[in-house]
Amino acid sequence: METELRGKGVLVTGGAGGIGSATVRAFAEEGARVAVHYRSNEDKARALATEVGGAAVRADLTSEAEVDALIPEAVKALGRLDVVVANAGHWPSQDEPVWKMSLTRWRQTLAENLDSVFLTCRAFLRHVETTKVGSLVLVSSTAGLFGEAGHSDYAAAKGALASGFVKSLKNELGRIAPMARVNVVCPGWTEVDRNRGKLQDPAFLARVTRTMALRKVGRPEDIARVIVTLASDRISGHVTGEVVTVAGGMEGRVLHDT
Template sequence: METELSGKGVLVTGGAGGIGTAIVRAFKEEGARVAVHYRTNEDKALALAKDVGGVALRADLTAEAEVDALVPAAVKALGRLDVVVANAGHWPSADEPVWQMSLARWRQTMAENLDSVFLTCRAFLRHVATTGTGSLVIVSSTAGLFGEAGHADYAAAKGALANGFLKSLKNELGRIAPLARVNVVCPGWTEVDRNRAKLQDPAFLNRVTRTMALRKVGQPEDVARVIVTLASDRVSGHVTGEVVTIAGGMEGRVLHEG
């Protein structure tokens, strides 16, 4: 299907990560020009940008001034900016229930997963106010829909993105760009470097897929293709304020006994 994304400018935050890399490549396949944002993974970001004929841009998304400079830098490098995918985030690996969690960890997780997206969206929408058009896709998580024991901080941040933030933003967009759109995707278990080793264990795989209608974990490309679809005004031009779950039919209950 023709997406009409060819020639469009796209910024992918966290573009050098597992899902981010798939997103960047998926937009490249549609003929878009892509800016690969990174914070620490410079070598991978530069290599990916070179491979797709794009540009790598560094910014700490928790630093207001750096985010405010990121969007103009993307516009300058790409010649235009039509789509932003707010993909960057951080999952704290330590399992800490609320009664053991420090305020410092809570605030850090909020900064990396909620504040960063607010700043990214704000910077892009200031650009949208000058162009009158734009598509924004925010990457949340099934943790924000079903919760995640030991990671209430992460779940709270991702839940905010998929609920109050999204619903408010899609209505506010009409004030600056009546046809601009914003949507959220919520990936579930997705095979990336961070969890690949664990997912090779049949017992672990069986346990994590017990709440899923499809007994398999997703691939980064599964997420990327949905994001491209939502970003395309031709394909999804009448879709805004929606949450698309990419998790094999995951529910908050056990679907399979074995």
């Protein structure tokens, strides 16, 4: 199906990561010009940008000044900016229950997963206020829907994106651009670098897919295609404020005994 994304300008934050790089390539396949955002992985971001004929742009998304400069830089690099995919985030690897979690970790996780998205959206919407068009896709997580023991900080940040934030933002958009849209994608277990080793263990794979109707984990391309679909005004032009879960039918309960 024609997406009508050809020639559009797209910024993907965290574009050098697993889901991010798949998303960059998916937009490029549709003929969009893509800016690959990175914070520290410059070599990979620049290589990917060269591969797709886009641009690499750097910012620390927890820095207000750097995010405010990121959007004009992306506009300059691409010639226009129509879509922003707020994909960047950080999952802290250490399992820590609430009663052991430091305030420092809590604040850092929220800064990296919630503050960063707020700043990205704010900067982009100041641009949308002048162009009167735009589409936002926020990448949350099933942790934000079902919780994640040992990672309440991450679940809280991702849950905020998939509830109050997106529901408020879709109504606020009408004040500056009546046709602009915002939606959320919640990936479940996905075969990215940080999970790949664990997912090679059949016992681990069986355990994590017990709550999923489809007994397999997703690939980054599975998430990327849904993001592109939501970003397309032709395909999803009457969809806003929605949360789409891409997790094989995951539920908050066990569906399989083994």
